[in-house]
Amino acid sequence: MKTHVETKRLALVDPFGISRGTSTEKFNTFVEIDEGIGEAAPSTYYGECRETVETVLPLLLEAVEEDPFAIEASHRKMDELLGGHTAAKAAIDMALYDRLGKRLGIPLYQLWGLDPRRTCVSSFTIGLAETEEMLRKVRAAEPYPVLKIKMGQPNDLEQLRAIREITPKRIWVDANAVWSPQEALYKIDAMAELGVEFVEQPMPAKNVEGMRWLYRHTRLPIILDESCRVSSDIPALVGQCDGINIKLMKSGGLYEGLKMIHTARAHGLKVMIGSMIECSVANTAAAHLTPLVDYADLDGHVLIAEDPYQGLRLENGKIILPDGPGLGVTPRA
Numbered sequence: 519m520k521t522h523v524e525t526k527r528l529a530l531v532d533p534f535g536i537s538r539g540t541s542t543e544k545f546n547t548f549v550e551i552d553e554g555i556g557e558a559a560p561s562t563y564y565g566e567c568r569e570t571v572e573t574v575l576p577l578l579l580e581a582v583e584e585d586p587f588a589i590e591a592s593h594r595k596m597d598e599l600l601g602g603h604t605a606a607k608a609a610i611d612m613a614l615y616d617r618l619g620k621r622l623g624i625p626l627y628q629l630w631g632l633d634p635r636r637t638c639v640s641s642f643t644i645g646l647a648e649t650e651e652m653l654r655k656v657r658a659a660e661p662y663p664v665l666k667i668k669m670g671q672p673n674d675l676e677q678l679r680a681i682r683e684i685t686p687k688r689i690w691v692d693a694n695a696v697w698s699p700q701e702a703l704y705k706i707d708a709m710a711e712l713g714v715e716f717v718e719q720p721m722p723a724k725n726v727e728g729m730r731w732l733y734r735h736t737r738l739p740i741i742l743d744e745s746c747r748v749s750s751d752i753p754a755l756v757g758q759c760d761g762i763n764i765k766l767m768k769s770g771g772l773y774e775g776l777k778m779i780h781t782a783r784a785h786g787l788k789v790m791i792g793s794m795i796e797c798s799v800a801n802t803a804a805a806h807l808t809p810l811v812d813y814a815d816l817d818g819h820v821l822i823a824e825d826p827y828q829g830l831r832l833e834n835g836k837i838i839l840p841d842g843p844g845l846g847v848t849p850r851a
């Protein structure tokens with residue numbers, strides 16, 4: 519089995535802000551397993567960084583099975599070796615599925631029996647910034663029909679009003695866990711008046727009672743992201759939200775991502791699939807699952823100035839899956 523691990527610097531088109539901070543570049547680590555490729559986009563919020571990913575990848579790769587069909591066994595052995603480290607595991611998971619699809623000569627959506635025409639429209643994310651800067655980004659997002667707006671600054675409602683004044687587009691809001699229950703209720707009420715469709719993670723994951731209270735009283739659907747990492751988190755979220763946001767970097771890859779989709783459906787929840795700032799490798803992997811979900815936020819590769827790979831395309835926001843085998847991702851010439 520041939521393996522290769524390499525970290526690449528990904529400069530962003532614009533500084534990207536959420537309630538926890540702003541970044542101008544990312545260092546994502548790419549792993550190759552035979553002809554398969556995967557990407558890790560670690561997040562310090564979930565306890566990973568470039569150094570942890572680079573440290574654990576060689577160890578985790580020793581747990582990988584030679585047999586391209588043995589994906590479950592590879593995951594079980596990785597989990598026995600090391601808990602957590604889900605971004606590193608996600609990179610391996612993607613490379614394993616990519617290798618399997620390439621050996622079979624079929625794209626991943628076909629491996630799973632999914633209809634590639636049923637992909638979602640992806641939102642385009644407007645990061646947290648000064649109001650003028652957010653308005654500039656909204657204007658620049660002209661080709662995208664759905665905007666996901668990062669909120670959480672003290673003047674966020676005024677910012678949203680200013681954005682609504684210049685665009686009639688569909689809007690989703692992500693507060694990244696910063697509001698209190700009362701503040702969330704008040705702001706979400708006002709956001710409903712502005713035509714926002716739903717709100718993501720209004721308050722911290724640990725405020726379970728707050729979330730239950732808000733869910734009973736609020737007018738808009740609530741999607742939980744930071745509260746939901748893996749499928750076993752989902753049963754406890756019933757009564758706190760209308761849906762969950764899956765990210766491969768939280769779940770440890772497509773294998774657990776698929777389980778999360780089915781677990782959420784069994785609990786009557788909506789499903790969104792999102793991403794960290796990931797280039798076309800990880801975003802294309804996630805995009806192969808979108809025929810199964812309600813909402814997608816897979817624009818990370820658009821936020822990167824020079825994506826080293828190409829795969830999914832967004833055509834007026836609609837996700838177009840590549841039809842090459844496996845992930846269908848190729849290095850950009």
Ligand code: MG
Nearest residue numbers: 692718719743
């Ligand atoms: Mg989110």
